[in-house]
Amino acid sequence: MAKAKTKFVCQECGYVTTSWMGRCPECGNWNTLVEELEVTAKAGAKSYLPTNNEKVKPRTIASVAQTKVERLATGIREFDRVLGGGVVPGSLVLLGGTPGIGKSTILLDAGLRFAQRNIKVLYVSGEESEEQTAMRAVRLGGAQASDRLLIMTATDLDAILTQANNIKPQLLIIDSIQTMYNPELQTAAGSVGQVRECTAKLLQFAKTSGIAVMVIGHVTKDGTIAGPRLLEHMVDVVLQFEGDRSYSFRVLRALKNRFGSTNESGIFSMEAGGLQEVANPAGLFLESRESAVSGSVIGACMEGNRPIMVEFQALVAKTPYGMPRRTAVGFDYNRVNMLLAILERRFGLDFGIYDAYVNVVGGMKVTEPAADLAVAAALVSSHRNRPVPQGVLVFGEVGLTGEVRRVSAPERRIMDGINLGFTKFVVPDSKIELPKDVRVQLVRVKTVEQAMSAIFG
Numbered sequence: 001m002a003k004a005k006t007k008f009v010c011q012e013c014g015y016v017t018t019s020w021m022g023r024c025p026e027c028g029n030w031n032t033l034v035e036e037l038e039v040t041a042k043a044g045a046k047s048y049l050p051t052n053n054e055k056v057k058p059r060t061i062a063s064v065a066q067t068k069v070e071r072l073a074t075g076i077r078e079f080d081r082v083l084g085g086g087v088v089p090g091s092l093v094l095l096g097g098t099p100g101i102g103k104s105t106i107l108l109d110a111g112l113r114f115a116q117r118n119i120k121v122l123y124v125s126g127e128e129s130e131e132q133t134a135m136r137a138v139r140l141g142g143a144q145a146s147d148r149l150l151i152m153t154a155t156d157l158d159a160i161l162t163q164a165n166n167i168k169p170q171l172l173i174i175d176s177i178q179t180m181y182n183p184e185l186q187t188a189a190g191s192v193g194q195v196r197e198c199t200a201k202l203l204q205f206a207k208t209s210g211i212a213v214m215v216i217g218h219v220t221k222d223g224t225i226a227g228p229r230l231l232e233h234m235v236d237v238v239l240q241f242e243g244d245r246s247y248s249f250r251v252l253r254a255l256k257n258r259f260g261s262t263n264e265s266g267i268f269s270m271e272a273g274g275l276q277e278v279a280n281p282a283g284l285f286l287e288s289r290e291s292a293v294s295g296s297v298i299g300a301c302m303e304g305n306r307p308i309m310v311e312f313q314a315l316v317a318k319t320p321y322g323m324p325r326r327t328a329v330g331f332d333y334n335r336v337n338m339l340l341a342i343l344e345r346r347f348g349l350d351f352g353i354y355d356a357y358v359n360v361v362g363g364m365k366v367t368e369p370a371a372d373l374a375v376a377a378a379l380v381s382s383h384r385n386r387p388v389p390q391g392v393l394v395f396g397e398v399g400l401t402g403e404v405r406r407v408s409a410p411e412r413r414i415m416d417g418i419n420l421g422f423t424k425f426v427v428p429d430s431k432i433e434l435p436k437d438v439r440v441q442l443v444r445v446k447t448v449e450q451a452m453s454a455i456f457g
């Protein structure tokens, strides 16, 4: 095969050259030249959708709608839920996550489960030897899973796709896109040009063959998937695997899903035998809390569509220096400052000579404004050294005027709280429809003052 011609294109100004340069001679920007395949008329027609003139013909939507799509389900409920019920044949799924979080583990586990359900899977690793992958499969307890799971160590995408065309699996797993390379490009694997070309090739492969492809992608320090942002536009589904490596729980989220909701999330815990699903996560973080101490408040947060009870801790202590320190772990630092200002202005507490630390227990990261009221209560509790009584659950967004604003799904938060033994609920004043036979103390509050007097009595 004649070697395809490549060119380098500046991503800033569009300047084209035949060799790589660190700096674009046209616009002067550094590291903006990205290698691309020269598109000839023939190659250009090789789009992943059929361009053969006879095939391009409109059909009625009803006739297309009749073709039923069978999703491939793993049987791991948390995993299937995030995908919207399973993997759609011919789709390209990208799974991102920080190093060592468990990306290979979850996809190999999924591969093993697929194999057990008689779905043929090809797992290609560009990072680990076949022995390493097999060792992991043994640890996951499914190595003998049958001859339906094939593993292979390779990085040349052409060779991989040739194998996939021969074997015809129903699912192709690529561990990781950053190690794959297209030999037609001169640049190294993992470069923007390579990642883009390889993804485009996989997309074309998935759409033409009807084989579902799942691809692992590394993420950069700031949490975005390494490589061009374009990647996320090209693929059908973007999944993000998150968690704190010092803790065992992991959250799988869909950031984009062309076949399902992005509100769903799957919760797992990382055990020696692989990832275990946590079917009922509401009380996951409450186990270690024994008695009421000042500065600790339980709030009801939503993780996807499900409530999770989270312990918020605050420590307010006299500052030894002139400048008080404010620190937030697991919660937005700027929101802590805002809540402190609101409590000073609307509630008359003086934080001026105090350091304030806020921590979310268990390595959880809470981004929901509905946690505001719990954080505010923890700050007040620590400042006044008054514990919040056991059995109190708090949620609500706090506005700048000191008003408590309504949040989504109050009923679900309350019902899950009841199941976990909470008896008093301090919640925003909004329409809440609970089943008739529910007997709990429900305090609806409009302002932070009302909330604090309800919480501390």
Ligand SMILES: Nc1ncnc2c1ncn2[C@@H]1O[C@H](COP(=O)(O)OP(=O)(O)OP(=O)(O)O)[C@@H](O)[C@H]1O
Pocket: 097, 098, 099, 100, 101, 102, 103, 104, 105, 106, 127, 139, 270, 271, 272, 273
């Ligand atoms: N024998 C074991 N017992 C328990 N947990 C293990 C064991 N071996 C590995 N792990 C867990 O699996 C994690 C690594 O998982 P995995 O290799 O799937 O991550 P990854 O996201 O694919 O990493 P990378 O980015 O390096 O490819 C480790 O951080 C560890 O917590």
Ligand SMILES: [Mg+2]
Pocket: 103, 104, 105, 127, 175
């Ligand atoms: Mg890995």
